[in-house]
Amino acid sequence: MTTQPPQLKKKDFESDQQVRWCPGCGDYAILSSVQKTFAELGLRNEEVAVISGIGCAARFPYYVNSYGFHTIHGRAPALATGLKIARPDLSVWVVGGDGDMLSIGGNHLLHALRRNIDINIMCFDNRIYGLTKGQASPTSEFGKRTATTPMGSLDRPVNPISVALAAEGTFVARTADVFAPHLQAMLTAAAAHKGVAFIQILQNCIIFNDRAFAHVTDREAKNERVLYLEHGAPMIFGKEKDKGIRLVGNKPEVVRLGEDGITEKDILVHDETDESLAYMLSRLDPKDFPTPLGIFRRAGAPSLHEGYQAQFEQAKSKDGEGVILDLIHSGDVWDVK
Amino acid sequence: MEVGQSLAWGEGPGYHERPVMITKQLESLETVVIRFAGDSGDGMQITGTQFTNTSAVLGNDLATFPDFPAEIRAPAGTLPGVSGFQVHFSSTDIYTPGDDPDVLVAMNPAALKVNLKDLPRNGILILDTDAFDKRNLKKAGYESNPLEDGSLEGFRLFAIPLTSRTERALEDRDDLSKKEKTRCKNFYALGMTYWLFNRPLENTVTFLEKKFKKKPQFASANITAMRAGYAYCDASQEFQVRYEVAPAATEPGTYRNIMGNDALALGLVAASVRAGVPIFYGSYPITPASSVLHALAKYKNFGVATFQAEDEIAAVTSAIGASFGGKVGITGSSGPGIALKGEALGLATMVELPLVVINVQRAGPSTGMPTKTEQADLLQAMFGRNGEAPCPVLAPCSPGDCFEMAFEAFRIATKYMVPVFLLSDGYLANGAEPWKLPESMDELPACAVSYRTDPEDYLPYMRDETTLARPWVRPGTPGMQHRIGGIEKAEGTGNVSYDAENHQRMTDIRAEKVARIVAEVPDLEVFGPESGDLLVLGWGSTYGAIHAAMKIAHKDGKSVAQAHLRHLNPFPKNLGDVMKRYKKVICAEMNMGQLRMMLRDRFLVDVIGLNKVQGMPFRIREILTAIDEHTS
Ligand code: SF4
Numbered sequence: 001m002t003t004q005p006p007q008l009k010k011k012d013f014e015s016d017q018q019v020r021w022c023p024g025c026g027d028y029a030i031l032s033s034v035q036k037t038f039a040e041l042g043l044r045n046e047e048v049a050v051i052s053g054i055g056c057a058a059r060f061p062y063y064v065n066s067y068g069f070h071t072i073h074g075r076a077p078a079l080a081t082g083l084k085i086a087r088p089d090l091s092v093w094v095v096g097g098d099g100d101m102l103s104i105g106g107n108h109l110l111h112a113l114r115r116n117i118d119i120n121i122m123c124f125d126n127r128i129y130g131l132t133k134g135q136a137s138p139t140s141e142f143g144k145r146t147a148t149t150p151m152g153s154l155d156r157p158v159n160p161i162s163v164a165l166a167a168e169g170t171f172v173a174r175t176a177d178v179f180a181p182h183l184q185a186m187l188t189a190a191a192a193h194k195g196v197a198f199i200q201i202l203q204n205c206i207i208f209n210d211r212a213f214a215h216v217t218d219r220e221a222k223n224e225r226v227l228y229l230e231h232g233a234p235m236i237f238g239k240e241k242d243k244g245i246r247l248v249g250n251k252p253e254v255v256r257l258g259e260d261g262i263t264e265k266d267i268l269v270h271d272e273t274d275e276s277l278a279y280m281l282s283r284l285d286p287k288d289f290p291t292p293l294g295i296f297r298r299a300g301a302p303s304l305h306e307g308y309q310a311q312f313e314q315a316k317s318k319d320g321e322g323v324i325l326d327l328i329h330s331g332d333v334w335d336v337k
Numbered sequence: 338m339e340v341g342q343s344l345a346w347g348e349g350p351g352y353h354e355r356p357v358m359i360t361k362q363l364e365s366l367e368t369v370v371i372r373f374a375g376d377s378g379d380g381m382q383i384t385g386t387q388f389t390n391t392s393a394v395l396g397n398d399l400a401t402f403p404d405f406p407a408e409i410r411a412p413a414g415t416l417p418g419v420s421g422f423q424v425h426f427s428s429t430d431i432y433t434p435g436d437d438p439d440v441l442v443a444m445n446p447a448a449l450k451v452n453l454k455d456l457p458r459n460g461i462l463i464l465d466t467d468a469f470d471k472r473n474l475k476k477a478g479y480e481s482n483p484l485e486d487g488s489l490e491g492f493r494l495f496a497i498p499l500t501s502r503t504e505r506a507l508e509d510r511d512d513l514s515k516k517e518k519t520r521c522k523n524f525y526a527l528g529m530t531y532w533l534f535n536r537p538l539e540n541t542v543t544f545l546e547k548k549f550k551k552k553p554q555f556a557s558a559n560i561t562a563m564r565a566g567y568a569y570c571d572a573s574q575e576f577q578v579r580y581e582v583a584p585a586a587t588e589p590g591t592y593r594n595i596m597g598n599d600a601l602a603l604g605l606v607a608a609s610v611r612a613g614v615p616i617f618y619g620s621y622p623i624t625p626a627s628s629v630l631h632a633l634a635k636y637k638n639f640g641v642a643t644f645q646a647e648d649e650i651a652a653v654t655s656a657i658g659a660s661f662g663g664k665v666g667i668t669g670s671s672g673p674g675i676a677l678k679g680e681a682l683g684l685a686t687m688v689e690l691p692l693v694v695i696n697v698q699r700a701g702p703s704t705g706m707p708t709k710t711e712q713a714d715l716l717q718a719m720f721g722r723n724g725e726a727p728c729p730v731l732a733p734c735s736p737g738d739c740f741e742m743a744f745e746a747f748r749i750a751t752k753y754m755v756p757v758f759l760l761s762d763g764y765l766a767n768g769a770e771p772w773k774l775p776e777s778m779d780e781l782p783a784c785a786v787s788y789r790t791d792p793e794d795y796l797p798y799m800r801d802e803t804t805l806a807r808p809w810v811r812p813g814t815p816g817m818q819h820r821i822g823g824i825e826k827a828e829g830t831g832n833v834s835y836d837a838e839n840h841q842r843m844t845d846i847r848a849e850k851v852a853r854i855v856a857e858v859p860d861l862e863v864f865g866p867e868s869g870d871l872l873v874l875g876w877g878s879t880y881g882a883i884h885a886a887m888k889i890a891h892k893d894g895k896s897v898a899q900a901h902l903r904h905l906n907p908f909p910k911n912l913g914d915v916m917k918r919y920k921k922v923i924c925a926e927m928n929m930g931q932l933r934m935m936l937r938d939r940f941l942v943d944v945i946g947l948n949k950v951q952g953m954p955f956r957i958r959e960i961l962t963a964i965d966e967h968t969s
Contacts, residue, residue, distance in 0.1 A: 015820070017832070046815045051658070061820050062833065067812035069661055070822025072684050075654040078646065082655030083812075085642055086617050086662035090812055111647035308642060315637035322639035324610040328603055328774050332540075333593045334394050 005044070010036045012045065015065045021056060026177035026203035030124065031063055033180050034093075037187040038066070043091055050093045051080040053100040056131045057124040057203070060095040074105025077112035080119045081304070088305040091191065092119040097203075099129050102138040102158055109198075113167035116195040117304040120187070123160055123198065124177075126205035127212045134208035146208075161282035161296055164198040165275065171197035172278065173295045177204060178217050182228070182293060189295060195303040216291045229281070229294030234267035237290045244268070245289070252280060254289060272298040361571075362578045363535070368427035369582055370435030371530060373523075374452045375444030376413050377406055377420040380523040385422025387527055391540045393594040393771055396584025397426040400881065401769045402434035402954070407624065407707045414468075414476040419451045428583040432735075432881035434768065436956040440533070442526050444468060444499070446477035462492040463529065465522065467500035495575060499525055499566075506565035512554050521562035528566025535581050538563060588773060595772040597736035597765035598625070598697065602632035604743030605667060605693070606639050611744075611784040612751060615640035617659030618667045619652040621674060624707040625763040626697040629669045649677035653694070657681060660690040661821070663788060663811035665751060669695035672714045673704065676721065683722040685756040686847060688821040689798075689807050692756035693746045694718075694728075697766045700952045709952025710763035712877055713928035718758040719906060719935070725844050727851040729753070730906040732760040734880035737772035739765060742903060748784045749854055754806040760905070762927070764954045765878045792816035797831035805850040854907055861909040865891060865898030868918035870968045874944070875925045876902040876932055879955055883925055886960035895968050905932070913940045921967050923947050925960060 013035040021027045038048060048066035052058035054073035061068025067090075071079050076094045084092050094112075101109045101123045112121065128146065129135040135148040139160065143152040164172045171193040175186045183201065190197035202213040215221050223239040235245040236257070244267035246255045255262050271277055278297040284290070316322075371388065375381045382403055389401050404421040411418030425435035440461040443449040445468035456462060469484055483489050484496055503522040507513060524541075531538055542560050549556035570576040609616045618641065620630040634643040642664070646652035649670055656666030668678065675696045685692045698714045700706035714721075718730045729749055733742035739761055750757040775781060789795065789808035797819040798807050810817045819831060827834035828842055863872070864887055875883045880901050887899045900915055902908065916922050916936070924933040925947040933946045947963045949955060 017820075044815070045818050046813055049661075049812050061822070065818055067818050068820035068822075069658075069688075070820065070824065071654065071657075072680055072823055075650060075681065078651035079654040079658035079661075081651070082617060082619060082644065082658030082666065083662045084658075085644060085655070086659035086664040086666075087812065090662070107647055108651055111651065312637050312640060312642075319638040322606075322610070322636060324607050324639070325775070325778065327606065327636070327639075329591060329593070331593055332390050332394065333591050333774065334396070335591050336396060336587045336589050 007042055008039045008045065010039045013038045013065050015063050017062045019063050020059065022207050024206040025056070026126065026205070027057060027060070027124065029177045029180065030122070030183065030201055030203065031060065033183045034122075034187060035064065037184045037191070038064075040184070041188065041191050047089070047091055048093065049080075049083060049090045050095060051076045051083065052095040053105055054131070055097040055100045055129070056205075057095050057097040058100060074100055074103070075108060076100070077105065077108040077119070077121060081112055081115065081117045084117050084119050085305050085308055088118070088309065094119055094121045096121075096123060097130070097137075098123065098125040098127060098139040098160065099137045102160060102163065106138075109163075110167045113164055113169040113196050113198060115304045116168070116170055116301050118195055120190045120197045121199065123200050124203040125160055125200050126203045126209055127157075128205050128209035130205050130208055159282055160200045162279065164200075165279050165282060165297060169198045169297065170195040170299045170301050171295070172297045173198070174200045174202070174293050176202040176213060176217055176293065179222075179293070186295070189298075193298065195301055215286050216293070225286070225290045227290040227292045229270050229292050229296065231270055231272045231295065231298070234264050234269050236264070236267055243290075250280075252284065252289070272296070361576065363581055364578055365581050365583065367429055367582070368425065368431060369440065369534065369580065370423060370425045370438045371440040371442070372421055372423040372438035372452060372455070373442045373526070374419055374421040374448035375523065376448070377408070377418050378410055378413060379420070379444045380520070381420045381422050381444070384523045384527045385424055387541045387544060388530060388536070389424045389426075389769065390544070390594060391531070391536045392424070392426040392582075393592070394540055395536065396587070397428065397582055398431050398585035398587060399424060399426040399594070399769075399771060400431055400434045401425070402764065403767045405708055414445055414447055414473045416447050416451055416477060419448050421448070421452060426582055428585050430585065432885040433954070433957060436958055440530070442530065444522070444526070446473045446479055446483070449483065450477045450479065456492065458491045460492055461495070461533075462489065463495045463497065463526065465499035465526075466496045467498045502565065502569065503562050506562055507558055510554075510558060510561075513558055517555070517558065521559050524559040524563040525566035528563035528568075529570050531563070532567045532570035533576070533579055535579050538567065587771070590773045591776065592771045592773055594769050595736055596628075596767055596769045597733065597739040597761055598628040598767070599632050600737055600739040600772060601695065601733070601743045601759070601761060602629050602636075604740035605633070605747060606636050606641060607740070607781060608744040608747035608784050609641070609665060610639065611778065611781055612665075612747070612786045614751070614786045615642065615664050616667055616747075617642045617644065617656055617664045618669065619644045619646050619654075619656040619659070620669045621646050621649045621652045623671045623674050625699055625766045626669045626671050626674070626695065628766065629695060629697070649674040650681060653678040653681040653685075653692075656692060657685050657688070657690060660685075660692055661688075661812070663809070665691055665693070665747060665786075667693040667695065669697065671697050671699045671707070672701045672717065675714060675717060679722050682728070682756055683724060683726045684823045686722065686726040686728065687823050687826070689754045689847075691750035691754055691809070693743075693750050693759060694756055695743075695759045695761065698760060698762040700950065706952045708763065710878070710954060711927050711950055711952065712760070712762055712879070713931065713950065715760065715876075715905065715926075715928065715931040716934070718760055725848065727848050728756050728758050728906065729851055729854050730758040730760060730904075732877035732903055732905055733765060734877060734901055734903055736765050736768050736770045738903070740772070744781065744784070748782060749857060751784070751786045752806065752857075753804050753850055753854055754809060755850060760877055762878050788814070789817070790814050796829045797821065798826050798829050800846070803853075805846060805853060852907055855910050858904040858907060858909045860911045861900050861902070861915050863898040863900045863915060866896055867898075869896035869898060870920050871895070871897040871964060872916060872919035872922045873897060873899050873925055873960065873964065874902065874916070874922055874932070874936070875899070876905055879925050879927065882955040882957050883960055885957045886964060889957070889961060890964050895964060897964050897968055902932070905935070908939070913942075916940060916942050916944075921945060923963055923967060925955060925963070927954065
């Protein structure tokens with residue numbers, strides 16, 4: 001009879017290392033939610049591998065009691081891909097910031113997504129370079145003044161969700177550091193997803209870009225200007241549930257329920273399997289629209305490591321288990337007596 | 338087959354000239370070099386390979402060297418589009434594909450122009466006269482037709498309308514277009530060389546039947562063309578002499594003709610099987626390393642995982658990820674790709690995981706000459722990372738040796754938990770030689786891998802007393818969770834450390850770990866006198882040319898010896914003593930003096946450089962000239 005090991009607690013996933021982010025940094029809240037979720041998922045410390053690149057966020061593995069690898073700038077998704085192919089049994093989590101994943105490591109993010117490798121990618125987006133002291137990042141707004149852009153940034157920002165969708169991401173979600181229950185729900189859904197999961201986590205850098213997401217996380221905003229996506233549910237938002245998104249032609253607009261005879265039936269219903277809808281949602285401009293949080297897209301597709309396993313088995317059933325001497329002695333061989 | 342017998346006659350159905358029985362002379366030769374040259378679309382590589390395989394089965398010793406343009410199909414008829422394949426076959430031991438050809442087969446004016454300078458006077462020259470029209474002559478830059486202006490005098494010229502003869506041989510084949518018929522001309526030429534050197538056609542017949550299993554009309558067309566070429570020589574008055582090259586007296590055993598990259602791939606798989614640990618090969622396509630990836634991709638039934646990464650950096654980092662997971666990560670590329678991997682190689686050095694890094698070198702810098710060989714990445718392998726990041730460096734010395742050295746790289750990487758460089762080059766990658774196959778696994782060195790599973794007293798950066806390797810712990814092992822990364826590690830715990838003393842100590846340990854690999858390095862042996870006037874030192878693919886030169890120099894009574902390095906870091910421990918025993922030391926390498934710089938630095942010996950970067954391996958005579966210059 002095997003006894004089930006006791007379920008671990010959040011503190012079991014805390015490492016003995018002192019956490020060194022700035023006081024008030026959004027990373028603390030994310031760390032806490034991740035540790036809690038790992039425990040709730042029933043994971044064992046040893047079956048988790050946390051892989052990071054470079055940047056403030058990338059210090060993450062040191063603080064989690066699991067196997068961890070703090071790699072080099074931008075390369076975490078590539079390294080994690082190799083790890084997952086080699087070790088499909090592990091639960092692999094990738095951590096990086098917006099600079100790490102969308103600038104120097106943009107290529108790896110693109111390919112990890114399109115390969116659908118079963119890893120969970122958490123992109124801590126604070127729209128700034130923190131560790132190098134406040135330079136414009138690929139998600140910084142156009143015209144933003146930073147150390148490197150004293151007269152305003154000339155680069156147009158990328159939209160991480162649009163990028164992830166365009167890269168064929170099969171699980172693409174957005175959440176925010178301070179919304180612990182929502183964040184944990186996204187992590188749990190990502191863990192359950194077979195294939196690659198990409199979560200943009202809006203994260204506040206209190207030192208270099210404070211309140212970058214105030215339009216989402218402020219008390220008023222969180223009630224009135226956030227659209228919580230739910231599969232199969234109409235896109236209604238606002239504290240009073242009085243606002244919604246309607247499609248006119250293929251253009252979305254914000255409408256008020258009850259005004260001009262508008263009822264729930266007129267409101268767009270979220271469908272996680274609809275790619276075009278997901279893309280449209282990723283393009284909603286916070287000036288005119290609520291910011292969607294939740295799962296933009298969730299779709300089934302074969303995962304990379306399953307493909308590897310299938311080919312190994314296919315090769316073995318076709319050619320038999322490899323015998324190295326036979327392989328060496330294959331081809332045009334001849335004997336000298 | 339007997340001389341004078343018109344064996345192939347009648348087997349070329351479209352061949353209508355009357356047979357004439359001519360008695361031909363048969364001469365014995367010790368060694369012959371043939372170069373097939375044509376447009377890159379003319380199938381010269383396949384022609385050369387067929388001649389090689391047939392000769393291998395006959396028991397000749399051989400060495401081959403393909404020389405092809407970077408473009409898959411450069412404009413037809415132009416000089417850059419010329420593709421060549423040289424095969425050296427012999428009844429005695431040989432070590433190189435030969436300096437100059439004895440026979441040149443040139444399928445068009447461009448091929449003639451590029452290659453004629455290498456053909457010695459009195460050499461055999463076979464030309465396709467059909468290709469010598471105005472347009473082709475102009476494309477090759479000929480002002481006058483060399484067939485008419487007397488410039489080919491002094492060669493044993495066989496000017497033959499190969500294209501039209503091939504067409505005639507296939508004239509009753511309604512199932513083939515004109516183009517499909519003329520495309521068989523390389524096999525017509527192959528048939529001629531088979532006759533000239535008295536080789537059987539069966540191997541190639543079997544090969545064609547297999548290759549064109551799904552399109553048997555092409556198999557039969559090429560076979561017909563080949564037989565027609567053979568029959569033509571047999572019948573023609575022009576060909577009076579044919580040559581015989583007897584089998585070489587090679588060591589008994591089973592042999593296979595093998596190219597360096599294929600041997601390299603097999604060596605990796607053999608080590609993986611021996612160690613019982615599957616490999617993960619992360620790579621990005623690049624000339625001339627891609628064929629390692631092609632080969633390994635076929636070995637899935639050995640559990641070999643190949644990963645065609647999005648770029649060179651992902652290729653190496655995915656391999657490091659696999660090593661972290663407990664598989665053996667391997668990455669392969671050529672110089673430009675290795676440059677991109679530099680940062681990740683520093684990471685592998687820091688986290689002390691096993692990694693094999695293959696550099697199939699090519700002429701650089703930058704894109705350089707992708708299909709041409711060079712050895713100019715030695716210092717890159719030694720020092721091409723930021724900070725103090727020493728790596729062991731190995732270099733195979735022949736195509737077959739790629740097997741052994743790949744195995745060795747795997748063994749050292751896993752035993753010492755360190756990234757290991759394996760420096761092959763384009764010449765070894767595509768060159769081929771008969772390789773004596775191991776008959777049992779016992780002939781391969783022991784290669785054992787162990788993972789630590791005991792959490793008692795475990796620290797991620799604790800060390801093996803002998804090798805200084807840290808323990809390899811696979812994620813998934815309970816109670817041994819740990820974090821690694823590129824930030825400096827505290828000795829023992831592996832925690833992040835910015836401590837000054839600790840950084841010095843860890844830097845010293847990483848260097849010492851590599852230095853201790855000297856225990857694995859066999860003493861350097863010399864070929865020739867134990868002491869004397871001159872030592873010629875080389876590394877990697879220059880072995881053959883130096884060895885062949887050495888044999889000639891010894892016959893001439895020169896006081897010269899050869900020593901060849903397959904371990905470049907660490908060096909064999911007796912290297913300094915060996916150099917001291919000779920009045921002068923020459924270092925021959927296909928770069929501008931990289932090993933020489935290392936030798937001078939380490940041993941304060943005034944090593945003389947013999948350097949060449951022409952995208953081509955050394956010729957034997959270049960080595961001989963240097964020997965002459967430095968010996969009395
Ligand atoms: S710099 Fe910003 S992102 Fe970095 S730790 Fe400090 S608050 Fe967090």
